[in-house]
Amino acid sequence: MSHPTAGPLRHALATRARAVVETRWFTGAVLFAILGNAVVLGLETYSGLSERWREWLLLGEGLFLAAFTVEIVLRAAAFADRPARFFRDPWNVFDLVVVVLAHLPLMRENATLLRLLRLARVLRAARLLPQLRIILVAIAKSVPGTFSFLMVGALLLYLYAMLGWMLYAEHDPDRYGSLGRALLTLFLLTTLDGLGPVVHEGLEYSRWSVLYYGTFVLLASFVLVNMLIGVVINSLDEARAVEAGEAREPGEPRTAGGGFGEEELRAKIAEARRVLDELEAGLRR
Missing domain, CATH: 1.20.120.350 (Voltage-gated potassium channels. Chain C)
Structure with a gap:
C-alpha cells in the first residue's frame, strides 16, 4: 500500500x-x-x-x-x-x-x-519550433499518398523503359541495352538533365523519338511532379490544422486564423489543470 x-x-x-x-x-x-x-x-x-x-x-x-x-x-x-x-x-x-x-x-x-x-x-x-514540427507532421501524413505516387511513377518508368529498349536497344545500347539501363536513363531524364542531346541522338534513328521523349517528359516531369506537390500541400494543410487545433468541439471560439490564440490556449490549459487539481484534492478528502 x-x-x-x-x-x-x-x-x-x-x-x-x-x-x-x-x-x-x-x-x-x-x-x-x-x-x-x-x-x-x-x-x-x-x-x-x-x-x-x-x-x-x-x-x-x-x-x-x-x-x-x-x-x-x-x-x-x-x-x-x-x-x-x-x-x-x-x-x-x-x-x-x-x-x-x-x-x-x-x-x-x-x-x-x-x-x-x-x-x-x-x-x-x-x-x-512549431513551423518545423508542422513540416515533419506533414511529411508523415504524406507517406500514404507518396507511396501511391511512387507506384504510378514506377509503372510509368517500366512501360517507357520497355518501349525504349524495343526502339533503341540496337542503336543506343549504352542507354537502352537492357531494362536496367533504360530505367536509369529515363530516371535521369525526369530531371530534364541532358534531355537535348538524347533527343537529338534519337532523331538520328527515328522521327518518332520526339513523340516518345515528349510524352515521357510531359507525364513524368510535369504531371507526376505536380501530383506529388499536391499530395505534399494537402498534407501540409492537414498538419497546420492539427497544430492550430481546428478539430475542436462545436461552439468553441476561434481566432481569425482558425485556431486558438496562444495566450487563450495557455489560459484554457491552466484553467483545466486547476479544475483537475481541485477535483483530485476533493477526492483525497
Missing part, C-alpha cells in the same frame, strides 16, 4: 516541474543546447579542430548530455501525478530513448552509434 502522503507529494512535484518546463526561458535554454550540440558535432568533422580541441569538445558533449538529462527528468517530473500521460506524447518517448541510450556503456563505446544518437538530438528542435 502506498504512503498516504505520496499523492500530494507527486502533485506538488508535478506542479513545480510544470512551472519550470512551461516557461519561455526553459524552452530557449533547451533550444540553445540543441543548437550548441549541433555545432559541436559539426566541429568534430574537421580533423584539425577535433585533435586540437578534443578535450574541450568532450567536455562540451558531457555538458550537453547532462543538460538533456536534466531536461527529460524535469519533463517526466511534470507528469509525476499522471505518469501514463508522459508516454502518450511521441516526443517525450523519443527524447527519453535518445537520452537513455546515450548513457548506456555499449553506445558510448561505439563512436558511430554515439554520433547517430547525438545527431538525433538535433531532431528534437522540431519539438520547440
